[in-house]
Structure formats: C-alpha cells, structure tokens
Ligand code: FES
C-alpha cells in the first residue's frame with residue numbers, strides 16, 4: 001500500500017476487523033518493545049518491521065503476537081459456511097497450537113493478499129492447501145530457532161500448544177511467543193507468482209500426515225454465529241462512516257434504454273437531493289436513506305427506447321436453438337461417436353431446457369465508497385473484495401494499490417451477484433459528490449438486475465448395443481455465456497456502472513460440460529455459446545451463480561442417463577454402478593443406496609394407479625473438481641395441483657479429507673435446499689422489453705412448508721485424499737435427482753426446468 | 766410526502782424521539798435515526814420478513830409499516846428480545862443448531878418464530894412450517910431453522 005488509510009479514521013469499526021487491526025496494531029507497536037528485548041537477547045529472531053504484504057512473505061499469512069495468539073490472514077471469504085474456522089483448524093494443526101489460539105482474518109486488502117476471494121468452492125481446496133504449507137513452514141522456522149536457543153537438535157524437540165521443549169526434558173522449553181517477541185518472521189516463501197485462486201506459497205517444511213491430525217477433522221463451532229443471532233456484529237449494510245450520504249441508482253423500466261434527459265426539478269422538494277449523471281449512468285445522492293429512496297423513485301428521467309430486445313419468453317429456447325454460435329468447444333472427445341451411434345442397435349435422443357435464474361440475494365447489495373482524488377476505501381459485501389477494490393480503482397481511474405477494500409459480511413452472494421455492481425455505483429457517486437456514499441439496491445436490483453445464471457438447451461444422444469450396453473454418448477450444450485460479465489469485478493466492463501459509462505466489453509464466451517466420469521463408450525461432450533440479447537447494461541447479462549451451470553447441465557445429463565438405463569432395462573442405481581469406474585464414485589452410489597433403502601426397479605413405479613398423491617425416487621451423481629456427490633431424492637407429487645414436495649434427500653458426499661464434519665453437513669443442507677428451490681420454482685420471467693421477475697412474488701423461492709422433512713448426509717471421509725470443495729458440489733446433482741424422482745412417480749419426463757407445479761400438472765393431465 | 770414532524774417512539778423499552786416524514790417506513794427510523802440495525806432491508810415490500818420487529822407484541826414488517834403508525838406503540842427489536850447474557854430461547858437454539866449461513870434473514874425468522882411460539886407454545890412440525898411460511902432464506906438454512914424452533918419450543922415448555 002503506497003497510501004495507508006487508517007481504519008481509525010472512521011467511526012465504524014467492525015469487531016472482527018478491529019481484532020485484525022488489533023493484531024496489526026500490536027505488531028506495529030511491537031518494534032519499541034522488541035527493540036529493548038533485542039538488546040537483552042542478541043539472538044532475537046525475526047524483524048521489527050513488517051515486510052511488504054506479498055505472497056512470498058510468511059508474515060503476509062501468519063502473525064504470532066507477544067501474547068501467543070496466532071492470526072491467519074486469508075485472502076478468501078466466508079459466506080457463512082465456516083471457512084475461517086476451517087482455516088484456523090488447518091493453521092492450528094500445522095503449527096501445533098490449540099485451535100482456540102488461532103483467529104483467521106478474512107477479506108481486507110490491507111491485511112491479506114489476493115487469494116481469489118470466494119470462488120469455485122476453493123477456500124479449503126486451494127486456499128487451505130496454501131495455508132497448510134505456510135503454517136507448516138512457520139512451525140519449521142520456529143522449531144529451528146528453538147533448537148538454537150535450547151542448544152538441542154531439531155529432532156529432539158516436540159511442540160505442544162506453541163511451546164517447544166526437549167523430548168524427555170520438559171523443563172528445557174521456549175514458546176513461539178518468546179522466540180518471536182512480537183516481531184515478524186521476515187521469512188521468504190517460494191511463491192508460484194500467481195494471484196487469485198491459483199496462488200500457492202510454501203517453504204521447505206513438509207505438512208503433517210493426515211494420520212497425525214488432532215485439530216483437523218473436529219467439529220468446531222462457527223465463530224460468526226453468535227454475532228449474527230444476537231445482532232451484535234455489524235453487516236455491510238450497517239457500515240456508517242463520518243460524512244456519509246446515501247445513494248441510489250436508477251434503471252430504465254425498459255431494458256436497453258439509456259438516460260437521455262432528466263428533470264432535476266422533479267426532486268427539488270427533497271432537501272439536499274441531487275442527481276449524478278455520467279453518460280449512461282444516472283443516480284441520486286441525498287442526506288438520508290429515505291430521501292435517496294424517494295429521490296430515485298421520483299426523479300423524472302427520459303430514456304432512449306431500447307426496442308424489444310428479449311422477444312417473447314415463449315420463444316426463448318427456440319431463440320437459443322437458432323441463435324448464431326460465437327464460441328464452441330468439445331471438452332471430451334473419446335472414440336468415434338458418429339460411428340458408434342451408427343453401429344448402435346438403439347439410439348435415443350432427448351433435449352433439455354433450463355431458464356435464466358437469479359442470485360436473488362436476501363438483501364440487495366450494499367457498498368460504501370469513500371473516493372478521494374488519489375485514493376479510496378470501499379466497504380463491500382462482495383465475495384471478492386480484492387478484485388472489487390481493483391474494479392473501484394479502475395472506474396475511479398486511480399492506482400489499484402491506492403484503494404483499500406474491506407469486506408464486511410452481508411447477504412450471501414452465491415457467485416457474481418449484484419455486490420460488485422453496488423461498489424462501482426458507490427464509487428461513481430462518491431467521486432461526483434466528494435463524500436463517502438452508501439448505496440444499497442432496492443429489491444428489483446437484486447432480482448431483476450443482478451447478473452443471471454445463463455439459460456441453455458442440452459442435446460443428448462445415446463447409443464446402445466444389442467445387449468443394452470451403452471456404446472455412445474453425445475452431450476452438447478448451447479446457451480448464453482457463462483461469463484458475459486466476469487465473476488471477478490476487477491474491470492469496469494464487469495459491472496453495470498462501467499457498462500453504462502461505455503467501458504469496452506470483454507465477455508468470456510465460455511460454457512461448461514459435465515465433468516463426466518461415466519465410462520459409456522465413445523463420447524463427445526461440448527458446448528456452444530450464443531450472443532447476449534443486449535451486449536451492454538442488460539438485466540439478462542450472465543455470470544456465475546452457485547455451481548455455475550451445474551444444475552442445468554446435470555438436469556439434462558442425469559435424466560438422460562436414467563433414460564438410457566430404462567432402455568437398457570436397468571435400475572438407475574445399478575446403471576451408475578455399472579458405468580462409474582472410480583471406486584470413490586461407486587462407494588458413494590452404494591452408500592446412498594444403502595442409507596435410503598433404495599429398491600432395484602426398472603422404469604417408473606407402476607403401483608400407484610388411481611392415487612392423487614404419488615411418490616417416486618430418483619438418483620443423480622455429480623463430479624465437481626475433485627468432489628463427488630450422489631443424491632437420492634424422494635418426492636411426493638400431487639397430481640391435482642402438480643405440487644412436488646421433495647420430502648427426503650439422501651446425500652452421499654466425498655470431498656476427500658474432511659476438515660470439519662458438522663460444518664460440512666450444514667453446508668450440504670444449504671446446498672440441497674437452495675438447489676431444490678432452483679429445481680422446483682425458479683425461473684426469471686421477462687417480457688420483450690423487460691425482466692418481470694422483480695421481487696419475491698415474481699421470483700418465488702422455496703419456503704418452509706415445502707422444505708424437506710429429512711436430509712440424510714453420508715460423509716465419506718478420505719483422509720488420504722486432498723480436501724476438495726464442498727461449497728457447491730451438492731448443488732449439482734439435485735435437479736436431476738428431483739426430475740428423475742418425478743418421472744418415477746408419474747411415468748412422465750419433464751425435460752424443461754424448473755419442475756414447477758404448473759408444468760407437472762400439465763404433464764400428468 | 767408529509768412534512769417532517771417529531772415522532773415519539775418506544776423501542777426496546779426506551780423512549781426515543783425522531784424527526785421524520787411520518788410516511789417513512791419504521792425500518793429506516795430504527796436503523797438510521799435510532800441506530801438499531803437488526804431489522805434488515807430485504808425487499809421493502811413485506812415479502813421476506815428481514816425487517817420484522819414486534820409492535821405491541823405482533824410481528825410486524827417494519828419496511829411496510831410507517832414510523833407514524835408506530836407512534837405510541839411498543840416496538841421490540843431482536844436486541845430487545847434477547848442478548849448474549851439473557852438470550853431468548855430461540856437465540857440460544859439458533860446458536861446450538863448453528864443455523865445461519867450469511868445471517869441476513871435471521872432477524873426475520875427469530876422475531877416471527879418468537880411470536881409464533883408465544884401464541885402456540887406447542888406448535889407441531891406442520892404448524893411451525895406453516896407459521897413461518899412467507900419468510901425467505903436464500904442460503905437455504907430451512908432445515909436447521911426448523912430444528913432450532915423445535916428445540917426452543919421444547920426448552921420453553923420445560
Ligand atoms: S424488508 Fe420488510 S419484508 Fe422484506
């Protein structure tokens with residue numbers, strides 16, 4: 001940081017941040033104390049000055065203060081799934097200190113390096129892996145130093161809760177705190193020169209063997225829960241800084257419109273309210289929040305006509321089918337699918353469709369930006385504050401190093417929601433009025449105007465030989481861009497305000513394929529991307545939503561495997577056992593089958609004739625970046641109303657080494673419920689000229705009467721396998737499991753998601 | 766909009782006086798004038814519950830209830846319901862069951878469930894699910910919410 005902006009300058013102080021700052025302040029204050037001690041003990045270890053915050057410095061990740069407390073500085077965020085706890089466990093384990101000594105501080109660009117923020121469920125998988133290596137290195141250098149002080153060899157030393165002693169002579173000892181005396185390690189790490197998810201730094205130390213773990217694998221409770229339950233920890237929406245005013249932005253009723261003119265007199269009656277207009281961006285700033293809300297609602301703006309960019313929603317899938325392809329790729333090409341299909345005894349085909357979906361976070365995004373001519377501070381709920389700060393710097397046209405990003409927990413984001421947009425909006429408004437500005441969106445900004453999960457179609461073809469063996473599998477997706485706006489908010493074009501003021505666009509033009517582990521003969525698996533309806537400033541721009549593209553792809557692929565199983569005359573679970581070859585996958589299928597009491601059957605249930613409420617079960621499997629999940633859904637279908645109740649889920653989950661089993665279970669429950677909601681209810685509705693899903697009435701999600709009765713989790717711990725992500729994987733198989741269960745119950749297959757009551761009713765009548 | 770006027774409020778047992786447009790939602794007065802941040806803005810449309818407070822004992826969505834309407838009534842927020850030192854059984858159960866993920870919805874669920882259990886301490890599974898319908902939790906913590914409400918009900922009964 002070339003320009004330090006002290007947190008003490010602001011009235012707002014977040015408890016956690018203060019703790020973090022405390023660790024820093026203690027450290028920053030340490031030199032004087034340390035200097036005295038250094039004179040006494042000439043061999044004082046470390047440095048009085050903190051090395052620059054770079055990934056090649058141990059001090060960028062771990063601090064041990066004079067009172068023996070350990071702080072881990074982590075450049076990824078927690079979305080309420082206990083990431084900080086897991087990181088503290090990993091650090092405590094490798095350092096050989098009690099878990100209770102460790103605090104993890106997340107998400108301040110001034111205390112942590114950019115490890116990618118919350119991204120792709122990599123907190124433990126990537127971030128945890130780095131922290132493990134770094135903590136092990138910290139232990140190594142401390143023990144080496146202890147050996148010198150104690151006149152012993154490293155091999156003769158043991159560490160117990162941060163105290164290094166000589167084996168068999170416990171009186172000969174020295175603590176980490178005494179070794180460091182409040183100083184910094186000043187120890188270089190080998191850094192792979194990458195920032196973001198790929199960042200990895202290590203030293204010479206070898207981390208422990210999983211068989212030696214004492215802290216990892218235990219269920220420590222979350223640290224953030226009491227504050228959330230008693231309302232004593234401020235959230236992003238509660239941040240207030242001196243001199244702060246309130247902003248709101250205004251979007252056109254009709255998509256594609258840009259502001260042509262506005263009538264400032266229309267808000268003249270609101271004292272202190274003013275308009276900020278820059279090219280396509282228009283917002284208001286007022287002294288109080290209510291005034292800002294009113295000004296945004298009452299300001300008269302004339303918009304240019306955007307035409308009817310979206311067309312009729314009824315034609316969405318036809319549009320996708322016919323749209324020109326701007327990018328395509330085959331992710332898997334094994335054998336000659338065309339020939340295999342030609343030679344197959346039976347060929348089956350099916351096409352599946354999935355709509356746009358919204359993040360619809362519980363609260364519309366909020367950010368506070370204090371923009372000065374040469375520097376800025378942004379308080380953000382974004383899951384990627386390092387990138388958000390870069391994005392704010394870019395839109396303010398100042399250096400990234402001069403913007404401090406402070407993450408404050410807020411409404412869950414589940415990917416690239418509206419949080420990054422709020423930060424850029426607050427930045428433009430703050431720059432214009434020369435004061436810190438707080439922006440919080442209104443409901444429609446979280447639902448109608450957040451980046452959407454892309455709509456898509458999925459074409460499947462399968463070939464079976466005369467014995468019912470699958471010999472060919474073709475799976476082609478075609479849909480809107482996976483990242484029409486990037487999930488990293490580091491460039492103006494990746495947020496609404498930047499698009500409004502004309503930043504050059506950079507769509508990623510990618511999609512995704514099933515990370516297919518089925519061994520089903522010749523395979524051709526790939527995707528095609530189509531252009532957005534509107535290239536710029538679109539409420540239907542697309543980006544990541546929890547498990548990007550997983551639900552839509554698996555809705556198709558897992559139903560199609562069931563369709564093939566039936567043609568092959570096989571039970572769906574038996575089919576998966578036949579074609580999944582990896583023992584870890586097969587163990588999961590077996591575990592789920594056993595736990596749920598699955599009975600073998602070919603094709604749908606046939607014993608429910610005449611009943612109005614029918615039930616069914618469906619199985620689905622998914623692989624996601626190392627993690628595997630099998631979900632069995634048991635549903636009840638009311639044939640008169642079409643209501644599908646996902647009564648029970650059995651989830652068998654393998655994410656390698658488990659760090660914290662109880663937190664994992666809760667995390668899986670959240671994934672299953674959110675995915676069930678998306679599978680059953682969620683579809684962004686639009687007219688030709690606007691998104692009409694604007695609130696909870698027009699974008700309903702699952703509520704308690706429809707929540708499952710039971711979610712049974714079977715956690716398969718694999719201590720010998722690397723810990724992989726758990727934040728999203730269980731989202732993936734749910735849509736397929738539910739659709740397969742509805743088929744089992746009704747004998748009818750729904751190939752268009754979500755599985756709404758309306759569609760099911762039409763299907764069965 | 767009406768002209769701003771002085772409005773006397775009683776919140777969490779303490780008297781307050783705010784000068785505000787009486788048409789302004791109570792939510793903004795609680796958060797910005799009084800500094801009680803537990804009611805959250807989720808929708809502003811009475812659709813999610815995040816802003817719930819008790820007004821004369823009734824769970825009320827403060828985004829859709831004006832500060833003028835609150836005058837002369839007893840308003841209770843989450844902080845008035847219980848504290849870490851003297852927790853409401855629901856708060857204790859929420860911690861025990863490790864309910865929240867992001868926690869933005871917590872206020873609405875606890876305030877609504879508190880009223881539900883007060884009216885019907887013996888609420889069964891179905892009554893709890895139906896009594897909490899209309900509340901949103903985007904993180905999908907419904908399973909643990911239901912467990913916590915049942916745990917609190919049990920504790921309150923004993
Ligand atoms: S904010 Fe009041 S009900 Fe949603």
Ligand code: FES
Nearest residue numbers: 867868870903904
């Ligand atoms: S815990 Fe995040 S919305 Fe409920």
